[in-house]
Each structure stands twice: as C-alpha cells, then as structure tokens.
Amino acid sequence: MSQGQTPSLQVGGAPHLPPPRSVASIMREVLYALIPGILAHVWYFGPWILFQLLIACTFALLAEWAMLKLRQQPLKPFLSDYTAVVTAVLFVLCSPPLMPWWVSAIGMFFAIVIAKHLYGGLGQNRFNPAMVGYVAVLIAYPQVMTQWLPPQMLFDELGLRSLDIGQGLWIILTGTPPEALTWDTISQATPLDTLRQGATKNLLINEIRVSPIFGQFGGWGWEWIANWYFLGGLWLLYRRVISWQVPVAAIATVVFLTLPFFLMDPDAHPFPMQHVFSGGIVLGAFFIATDPVSGSSTPMGKLLFGVGIGLIMLVIRRWSAYPDGVAFAVLCMNMLAPLLDRYTRPRIYGHER
Amino acid sequence: MSDFNNDIGQQLHRFHGGLQLRHYKQISCTESPPFIAVPKQLVVPLQQHAGLIAEPCVEVGQRVLRGQRIASAQSGISAHLHAPSSGTVSAIEARWVHHELRCQAVIIDCDGLDEAVALTPLNGWTQSAPESVVSHLQAMGVVGLGGAVFPSAQKIHQSLHQEQNIHTVILNGAECEPYLSCDESLMLSRPEEVIRGAQILCHAAQAQQVIIAIEDRMTEVEKRLLQCIKTKNLSHIQVVQVPTYYPEGGERQLIQVLTGEEVPSGGYPQDLGLVCFNVATAQASFKAVEHGEPLIQRLVTVTGQSVQHPGNWWARLGTPVDDLLRAAGGLQQAVDRIVMGGPIMGRCLIDTQAPVVKASNCILALSNAEVHDPQGELPCINCGFCVRVCPARLLPQELHWAVRSQQLDRARDYGLMDCIECGCCDQVCPSHIALVEDYRLGKHQLRVQQQEQQRAQLAKQRYEARQERLQQHEAALAARRQVRKSPASKPLDAKARIAAALAKKRQQKAAQQATNTTPPTSSDEDRS
Structure with missing residues (x-):
C-alpha cells in the first residue's frame, strides 16, 4: 500500500521556505563590514587594536557565558549569535589602542552583564551595550581613555618614540609604560582634543590645523579609517542589513548644522567635513547608531533618531567637557527610541491619517 | 456611461514592502494538465469554504451520482458540496484536511462508473437577471x-x-x-x-x-x-x-x-x-x-x-494527495513536509491520505534542504526588516510583543486586525520567530474577547434595565407609602376627599384627552 512507504512528515507553521537570514548572519555581516576599517586602523596606529579585539571578545564571551549560565538560558544559540562579539568590537574601535586589559574587562562587564543581560538579554537591552561599556570606562578612567597614539607615520615629525610589540603589550598588561618611556613620549592628543584646546585659546582654525596630525578634512589617518568605515557602511546598506535613515540623517544633520557657522566665520568654526571625518561620527552613524535593539524601528523614527544623534553630538563637542559625543548621543537617543516609535507609527494600509 | 474610472490598470502603482522571491514556477508549469483517475474512495470534507460548515444531505449507504449535492450550505456564509463521482456513501466521519483542520467528511466508495446527474446549465445567462x-x-x-x-x-x-x-x-x-x-x-x-x-x-x-x-x-x-x-x-x-x-x-x-x-x-x-x-x-x-x-x-x-x-x-475533490504524488512520479526519500498551498502561507498535511479540497491549489513536497532552519527561534532584535516588508505598513515586531505579552488592546491599536497574514515578516525575520502564528492567535483571542464583551454588554444592559425597573417599582411603592403617611392625605373630612377625588378624575380625563398614548402615572401606582 501507499501508506507503507510514506515517510514520516514534519508538521510546522508557515512559511516553509528556508529563512534567508539569521541573527548570526547579520552580525557576521556587520563584522565583515568592519574589517576594512580595522585594517586601516592597524596600518595607521599599529597592531595594538588586534590585541584589544582579542581581549575584549574574550571577556565579552566570558561574560555572556556566565550570564547565560546564571539565567539558565541555552548556551549554544546565544553564544553563537555573534552579538557579544559585535559589542566587543565596537567597544574596542571607540577605545584607545593601549587601554589596559582590565579597563576592557570592566567595559565588557558593563556592556554584557549590566546593559544586556540585566535588562533581559538579547533583544531586551534598552541601551546600546557597547556604548554603555564605553561610557562606563570613559567616566571611570578618564585619563586612560584619552591616551591616544598618533599615527605611526607621524612619530618622527611629532618627535615621539615608536613602540615595539613588547612595549605595547607591557602597557596593555600593566597599564603603565615600560621604563624609559612615559606617556608624554608616546601619546598624542587626538585631533578633536587639539581643536578643542586650540579653540579655548582663541586660536584660528587655520592656526590649529597647522599641526601635522590634521589631514585633508579630519585627523590625519583618522579620516582614512573613517573612509573605510564608510565603505563598510555602504556595504551594509547595499546588503540591507541597516537602513539608510539613521546614517544619512546623522551625517546630514552634522553637515547642515555646522555649515552656516563655517560660512559665517570659517576662522572660528571648522569645515563641516572636518566634523564628519574626525572622531567617531562615521563609525557611529553606520555601525553604532544602527544597533537595531536599542534604536527606533519606524522609518520616520529612524530619521529622527539620526537627527538627534547628530544634534546631541555637536552640542557635546561644542559645549561639554568631552571632545567627542557619539557615545552620549547614542545613549540619549536610546532613551527616546520607544517614544519615537510610539509617535511615528506609519499609516496602516486602508486607514485614514 | 457612468462615472467609473477607466484608467484602472493604465498606470501601475506600488504597494509597500513585499518580497522578491525565487518563484520556482517553471518546474511545474505545464500546458495541458492531465486528469487524475477517479480514486477508489473519495473523502469530501464538509468545511471546504470560508464560513459555516456545510450540512450533509445524504445518508450512509446511499448511492450518489457525480454532481449530486451531498451537503448543503447553512444560512449565512457557506457553500454547497457535490459528489465528485458516483458511488456509495460509506461513512460520514471526521477526517484531517491539514494539520489545523479536522472536520466531518462524506466518504464515497466510488463505483468507477462516474455516472452524472442531469446537468442544469443556465442557458441564455446573458439575458437572465444577475x-x-x-x-x-x-x-x-x-x-x-x-x-x-x-x-x-x-x-x-x-x-x-x-x-x-x-x-x-x-x-x-x-x-x-x-x-x-x-x-x-x-x-x-x-x-x-x-x-x-x-x-x-x-x-x-x-x-x-x-x-x-x-x-x-x-x-x-x-x-x-x-x-x-x-x-x-x-x-x-x-x-x-x-x-x-x-x-x-x-x-x-x-x-x-x-x-x-x-x-x-x-x-x-x-x-x-x-x-x-x-x-x-x-x-x-x-x-x-x-x-x-x-x-x-x-x-x-x-x-x-x-x-x-x-x-x-486536474483532480476530483476528495482525491487523496497520495494519488497526485504518485502521478508526479512519487515521493523521494528526503521529503521533510508536505504542504497544501504555497510555501509562505500553506498548511502542513498530516499524511498523504489527506484529500484534495477546493482550496488545494498546490501540493508541495519539500525536502530537508528547502526548509532547513538550524537556528530555531531567538528573541526579536527589533531589526525592522519586518517593518520594511509589511504590505499593510504595520509594525510587526510591536504586534509580536503585544500578542506575546497578551496586551490584546495594544495589539489591536497597532492594527493587528489589518494584518493580511501574508508571511513576509515571517520570511525575513532573522530571529526566525513564527510571527504570523502569533498574529493568528492574537486575532482569534481578540475575536473571542469581542464576542465576550458583546455578551457582557448585553448582560449588563439587561441587568441595568432590571435594576432600573426595580428602582422605579421601589420608588413608586415609597411614594405611595409617603402619600398614605403624609398628614395632608389622612385626616381630611369627607368633603375635601370627595373634592380631591373629583379633581383627580378631571385631571385624568384632561390628560387622557391630551395624549392617548401615555397612561397617567396614577395607573402605574395602581398596578403596583
């Protein structure tokens, strides 16, 4: 009979097509899109970031594992979804390359344990975990978090000493430069810091920009890293992993808000492109503010989210004690995201309004 | 001619969202589809249409002819069913149609003659009334x-x-x-x-x-x-x-x-x-x-x-799916599931004995490779892919949260009832959440809730009406008691009482003349 040869059939809900995407595949694409920027980072600032990535990812996964254990959640699906890795990578890309390992560990503790799992784990975090981790250590270790290296190519020009692998690792492991080196001899204020300090001394933009650490638009080297992030961001847009609203709105807001000031007084206000290509705007607009969980999900909400980030970031850059404000801007807008979602609901098919 | 819009179809518009899918249609599209032989037994489920189930109008043991009505539509939304071939009704019993529907079915043991009832075409329909x-x-x-x-x-x-x-x-x-x-x-x-x-x-x-x-x-x-x-x-x-x-x-x-x-x-x-x-x-x-x-x-x-x-x-309704699969060369071993309908909205079959029904546009035997989902369901990450593809411009993730947390009012507020269950959101969800299943559950719960509310509303109205009646009754009684007790009405002399009665009578008459409809209030009191 025919029934005899009938194999046992699965019964499940629709749809019955293989899902084209998974959380892990999306996160992997985000990581791939960051590779050019990371390589550029290595090119300009040395291999330290690779160690940092290793350290942060280890702590992130450890924290994830411990919290899943504590919360009695299944380990495999959550440890293999790459979300903790993305959090760690974004945290590292915001942090100085010679940050001591415990700072990274504390950052990851705040990111994964507090911002993510105490809020209910994947999909439940109200705030961007990477930025929570970053802001936590920025406030706890203000000095460490501002000890940036200049691009390797500028060492001689700036009269600084370059580090060998051993010395760099020593700093990462102990937090202090090895004997014969001091922070003054190896670190350099970032272009944004320099700009800010110059501005407080009432220097003209042109006078500040004489320093070799400035490039075409933003910081020398920095702007090229930003370009590679930009490229990665375009890739994500093309792959439709992220939507255009947040990055376009954030960058457009920065440009259009700074343009009139620059046009009125180019001596006191930097060229808009300098704003875009220094600090973390490109990285933030394409990779951080587009974090789906803590962001807005309606098209209009995303636009406003992006505008808000551009606006708050400029306010912080201009008036606060911090040279860059992407992290704070993202966290502020995270707070507003539910409200934005609520008031920007699209008109449903067949409804008035 | 009247005001109809002649431009329909002249210029095409776009709908929101949607999916570009690989369609796999060429593999099955044939120019002259053959007929499947009438099987030995036909299973005709009584629920093959939207609305109310049809009621059988044949008995077990009765011989039926092709085209003879075997089940009648109920009043309301419903449809008749007819015997797909001639034979004897051997049973009327519950059968599985697909994994979500089990209903009474008329089982016909076919005699192979395929004898038809006298067919009644509607001749000259162009002249007949709509x-x-x-x-x-x-x-x-x-x-x-x-x-x-x-x-x-x-x-x-x-x-x-x-x-x-x-x-x-x-x-x-x-x-x-x-x-x-x-x-x-x-x-x-x-x-x-x-x-x-x-x-x-x-x-x-x-x-x-x-x-x-x-x-x-x-x-x-x-x-x-x-x-x-x-x-x-x-x-x-x-x-x-x-x-x-x-x-x-x-x-x-x-x-x-x-x-x-x-x-x-x-x-x-x-x-x-x-x-x-x-x-x-x-x-x-x-x-x-x-x-x-x-x-x-x-x-x-x-x-x-x-x-x-x-x-x-071409298959007679009630033909087992197995016959169709055999006509298509039989199943391969790697089959994972058999779906009635398309891959996005179709329902799984329990087994290959399930009958062809009016809704069976497709029998889809999918292999493991075609449905493989190694991840399983993860929490929603609010990625918004579903928002992008929803043709009804809903926020599917909001609906998902609302239904999962049993906030049905919120779900309705977010347009749950406007969901067309197309499954676009399901298809793109990276967390592989069974969204449409959630929505169907939520819609069902909302309908039940609405019915209950209507019932409760009716009960409340009835209760309130009764309360009011009782209150009026009570008030009337109290008023009468008051009238009896009040010193004005009790100790008067006979003359005054007669005068009062006459005045009352006159008043009543005047009121009756004025309106024939409303009886005077006093009569209410009298009845009570």
Missing part, C-alpha cells in the same frame, strides 16, 4: 479558488446589494507565491473558459469592465488571453501585467497596484466599486453556468524538490 446567475453559482458550490475559498455567489450578492455600484471585476491571475503554477497553467490551457467566466462574473456583478491581472513573466498567457479577447471582440476585458512580487496576488495589494487606492480598513474591495475573483474561480463559474457542472474538480500544482516530475493535474 440574481439568477448568482443563485446558480451558489447552487453549483462555486467558491474562490485562489485560497480564501469565499463563496462567490455571496460575494456578488453582497456587492449587488450595496450603495456603491461595482464598476470593475478584477480577475486575479497573479499567483504570487513561489512554486504555484496552477492558475498560469489554467490560463494557458483554457483561455476561452477563463474569458467566458470573466464575462459571466462581469454580468453577475453588473460591472462595466474586467481586468485580468497576470504577472509580467507570463507573456505566453497574455498572448493567448489577448487572442481570445480579440476573436470575441470583447473591448471591456483588459489584460494587465503586474510585477512578479510577493504578495502581488493578495487582493488588497493587487487593487493598490492597479488603482493606487487602498481598500478601507475593515472594508471590502466592493467599497471601491471593485470585486476580485481568481482566474480559476472564473473558469469554475463558466463550467457551472454554461455546462451546469458543479465545482467537483480543480487544477492542482504538485511540486517541490521531493517529487520526481512536478506538474499540474
């Missing part, structure tokens, strides 16, 4: 064959009895789900019957034009339909090609593409002066009206990687 065409379609058990299986007669009946006149009949030939090719195959093999059916439906709905919407990849279909229209010189029938884009074949989306208008929430296409039918429904209407053949067979696509020779077959 209502008689409608009742003929009802008698023949014609329902929408696109998947929703709404009784066609009732659809037309509704549109004839509304303020808005129907100006356009839309024939939906844009079967947008992947794998399905039965409509395309039907239009290829029987274009005249589709066109004739279109004319019948147009006449029945008293419309002025017909638009046949097909997908833009169906060039051969267009050629044949146009040729047919040309030879018959039917200027009121147009063929419009629409983009192959899921869910283009959804009624509301198709209307948006053709007219740029949206069907009002909670309303019907009829509100826009449109009425939609599937092309297969048109063909079935043709058969019913011109040949007097009830709906007892349909074209079914049998496809998927697990069948050897995919294709389309």
Whole structure:
C-alpha cells in the first residue's frame, strides 16, 4: 500500500521556505563590514587594536557565558549569535589602542552583564551595550581613555618614540609604560582634543590645523579609517542589513548644522567635513547608531533618531567637557527610541491619517 | 456611461514592502494538465469554504451520482458540496484536511462508473437577471479558488446589494507565491473558459469592465488571453501585467497596484466599486453556468524538490494527495513536509491520505534542504526588516510583543486586525520567530474577547434595565407609602376627599384627552 512507504512528515507553521537570514548572519555581516576599517586602523596606529579585539571578545564571551549560565538560558544559540562579539568590537574601535586589559574587562562587564543581560538579554537591552561599556570606562578612567597614539607615520615629525610589540603589550598588561618611556613620549592628543584646546585659546582654525596630525578634512589617518568605515557602511546598506535613515540623517544633520557657522566665520568654526571625518561620527552613524535593539524601528523614527544623534553630538563637542559625543548621543537617543516609535507609527494600509 | 474610472490598470502603482522571491514556477508549469483517475474512495470534507460548515444531505449507504449535492450550505456564509463521482456513501466521519483542520467528511466508495446527474446549465445567462446567475453559482458550490475559498455567489450578492455600484471585476491571475503554477497553467490551457467566466462574473456583478491581472513573466498567457479577447471582440476585458512580487496576488495589494487606492480598513474591495475573483474561480463559474457542472474538480500544482516530475493535474475533490504524488512520479526519500498551498502561507498535511479540497491549489513536497532552519527561534532584535516588508505598513515586531505579552488592546491599536497574514515578516525575520502564528492567535483571542464583551454588554444592559425597573417599582411603592403617611392625605373630612377625588378624575380625563398614548402615572401606582 501507499501508506507503507510514506515517510514520516514534519508538521510546522508557515512559511516553509528556508529563512534567508539569521541573527548570526547579520552580525557576521556587520563584522565583515568592519574589517576594512580595522585594517586601516592597524596600518595607521599599529597592531595594538588586534590585541584589544582579542581581549575584549574574550571577556565579552566570558561574560555572556556566565550570564547565560546564571539565567539558565541555552548556551549554544546565544553564544553563537555573534552579538557579544559585535559589542566587543565596537567597544574596542571607540577605545584607545593601549587601554589596559582590565579597563576592557570592566567595559565588557558593563556592556554584557549590566546593559544586556540585566535588562533581559538579547533583544531586551534598552541601551546600546557597547556604548554603555564605553561610557562606563570613559567616566571611570578618564585619563586612560584619552591616551591616544598618533599615527605611526607621524612619530618622527611629532618627535615621539615608536613602540615595539613588547612595549605595547607591557602597557596593555600593566597599564603603565615600560621604563624609559612615559606617556608624554608616546601619546598624542587626538585631533578633536587639539581643536578643542586650540579653540579655548582663541586660536584660528587655520592656526590649529597647522599641526601635522590634521589631514585633508579630519585627523590625519583618522579620516582614512573613517573612509573605510564608510565603505563598510555602504556595504551594509547595499546588503540591507541597516537602513539608510539613521546614517544619512546623522551625517546630514552634522553637515547642515555646522555649515552656516563655517560660512559665517570659517576662522572660528571648522569645515563641516572636518566634523564628519574626525572622531567617531562615521563609525557611529553606520555601525553604532544602527544597533537595531536599542534604536527606533519606524522609518520616520529612524530619521529622527539620526537627527538627534547628530544634534546631541555637536552640542557635546561644542559645549561639554568631552571632545567627542557619539557615545552620549547614542545613549540619549536610546532613551527616546520607544517614544519615537510610539509617535511615528506609519499609516496602516486602508486607514485614514 | 457612468462615472467609473477607466484608467484602472493604465498606470501601475506600488504597494509597500513585499518580497522578491525565487518563484520556482517553471518546474511545474505545464500546458495541458492531465486528469487524475477517479480514486477508489473519495473523502469530501464538509468545511471546504470560508464560513459555516456545510450540512450533509445524504445518508450512509446511499448511492450518489457525480454532481449530486451531498451537503448543503447553512444560512449565512457557506457553500454547497457535490459528489465528485458516483458511488456509495460509506461513512460520514471526521477526517484531517491539514494539520489545523479536522472536520466531518462524506466518504464515497466510488463505483468507477462516474455516472452524472442531469446537468442544469443556465442557458441564455446573458439575458437572465444577475440574481439568477448568482443563485446558480451558489447552487453549483462555486467558491474562490485562489485560497480564501469565499463563496462567490455571496460575494456578488453582497456587492449587488450595496450603495456603491461595482464598476470593475478584477480577475486575479497573479499567483504570487513561489512554486504555484496552477492558475498560469489554467490560463494557458483554457483561455476561452477563463474569458467566458470573466464575462459571466462581469454580468453577475453588473460591472462595466474586467481586468485580468497576470504577472509580467507570463507573456505566453497574455498572448493567448489577448487572442481570445480579440476573436470575441470583447473591448471591456483588459489584460494587465503586474510585477512578479510577493504578495502581488493578495487582493488588497493587487487593487493598490492597479488603482493606487487602498481598500478601507475593515472594508471590502466592493467599497471601491471593485470585486476580485481568481482566474480559476472564473473558469469554475463558466463550467457551472454554461455546462451546469458543479465545482467537483480543480487544477492542482504538485511540486517541490521531493517529487520526481512536478506538474499540474486536474483532480476530483476528495482525491487523496497520495494519488497526485504518485502521478508526479512519487515521493523521494528526503521529503521533510508536505504542504497544501504555497510555501509562505500553506498548511502542513498530516499524511498523504489527506484529500484534495477546493482550496488545494498546490501540493508541495519539500525536502530537508528547502526548509532547513538550524537556528530555531531567538528573541526579536527589533531589526525592522519586518517593518520594511509589511504590505499593510504595520509594525510587526510591536504586534509580536503585544500578542506575546497578551496586551490584546495594544495589539489591536497597532492594527493587528489589518494584518493580511501574508508571511513576509515571517520570511525575513532573522530571529526566525513564527510571527504570523502569533498574529493568528492574537486575532482569534481578540475575536473571542469581542464576542465576550458583546455578551457582557448585553448582560449588563439587561441587568441595568432590571435594576432600573426595580428602582422605579421601589420608588413608586415609597411614594405611595409617603402619600398614605403624609398628614395632608389622612385626616381630611369627607368633603375635601370627595373634592380631591373629583379633581383627580378631571385631571385624568384632561390628560387622557391630551395624549392617548401615555397612561397617567396614577395607573402605574395602581398596578403596583
């Protein structure tokens, strides 16, 4: 009979097509899109970031594992979804390359344990975990978090000493430069810091920009890293992993808000492109503010989210004690995201309004 | 001529969201679909249409002929069922249709003679009143064959009895789900019957034009339909090609593409002066009206990687799916599931003995590779992919949260009832959440809640009315007691009491003359 040869059939809900995407595949694409920027980072600032990535990812996964254990959640699906890795990578890309390992560990503790799992784990975090981790250590270790290296190519020009692998690792492991080196001899204020300090001394933009650490638009080297992030961001847009609203709105807001000031007084206000290509705007607009969980999900909400980030970031850059404000801007807008979602609901098919 | 919009289909519009899917249609699309032999036993479930289940009108042991009515529509939305072949009713018992539907079914042991009842075509339908065409379609058990299986007669009946006149009949030939090719195959093999059916439906709905919407990849279909229209010189029938884009074949989306208008929430296409039918429904209407053949067979696509020779077959309703699979060369070992319908909205079959029903446009035998999902469900990450693809412009993730947390009012507020269950959100969800299942559950709960609320409302009204009655009664009693107790009414002398009585009488008379309707209040008191 025919029934005899009938194999046992699965019964499940629709749809019955293989899902084209998974959380892990999306996160992997985000990581791939960051590779050019990371390589550029290595090119300009040395291999330290690779160690940092290793350290942060280890702590992130450890924290994830411990919290899943504590919360009695299944380990495999959550440890293999790459979300903790993305959090760690974004945290590292915001942090100085010679940050001591415990700072990274504390950052990851705040990111994964507090911002993510105490809020209910994947999909439940109200705030961007990477930025929570970053802001936590920025406030706890203000000095460490501002000890940036200049691009390797500028060492001689700036009269600084370059580090060998051993010395760099020593700093990462102990937090202090090895004997014969001091922070003054190896670190350099970032272009944004320099700009800010110059501005407080009432220097003209042109006078500040004489320093070799400035490039075409933003910081020398920095702007090229930003370009590679930009490229990665375009890739994500093309792959439709992220939507255009947040990055376009954030960058457009920065440009259009700074343009009139620059046009009125180019001596006191930097060229808009300098704003875009220094600090973390490109990285933030394409990779951080587009974090789906803590962001807005309606098209209009995303636009406003992006505008808000551009606006708050400029306010912080201009008036606060911090040279860059992407992290704070993202966290502020995270707070507003539910409200934005609520008031920007699209008109449903067949409804008035 | 009247005010109907002649531009429909001239310029195409877009609907929000949707998916570009690999359609896998070529593997099954055949030009002249063969017939499946009548099986030894037919299983005819009584719930093959939207609305109320049909009631059997045959008895076990009774001999039935092909086309004989075996179950009658209930009053309300429902449809008749007819014997797909001749034989003896051996049982009326519950059977599985698919994994979500088990209902009573008439089992017919066929005698192989395939003897038919006297068929009653509606001759000269062009001259007959639309209502008689409608009742003929009802008698023949014609329902929408696109998947929703709404009784066609009732659809037309509704549109004839509304303020808005129907100006356009839309024939939906844009079967947008992947794998399905039965409509395309039907239009290829029987274009005249589709066109004739279109004319019948147009006449029945008293419309002025017909638009046949097909997908833009169906060039051969267009050629044949146009040729047919040309030879018959039917200027009121147009063929419009629409983009192959899921869910283009959804009624509301198709209307948006053709007219740029949206069907009002909670309303019907009829509100826009449109009425939609599937092309297969048109063909079935043709058969019913011109040949007097009830709906007892349909074209079914049998496809998927697990069948050897995919294709389309004409199958009598009640034929076991197994027969179709065998006609398609049998199942391969790697089969994972068998789906009735398309891969995005279809339902799984419990086994291959499940019968072909009016809604069975496709039997899809999918292999492991075609459905493999190694991840399982993860929490929603708010990625918004679903928002991007939702053709109803809903926020599917909000609905998901609301339904999962049992906030039904919130879900309704976010438009749960506007969800068309197309499954786009499900398909793109990276967390692989069974979203549409959530929505169906939520909708069901909302309907139950609404019914309960209505019941509660009625009970409350009844209770309040009773309370009021009791209160009035109580007040009346109290008033009388008051009157008795009050010193004014008690110790008066006889004269004054007589005067008072007379005055009261006079007053009553005056009141009665003034209004014959309302009895004086005193009589109320008297009764109490």
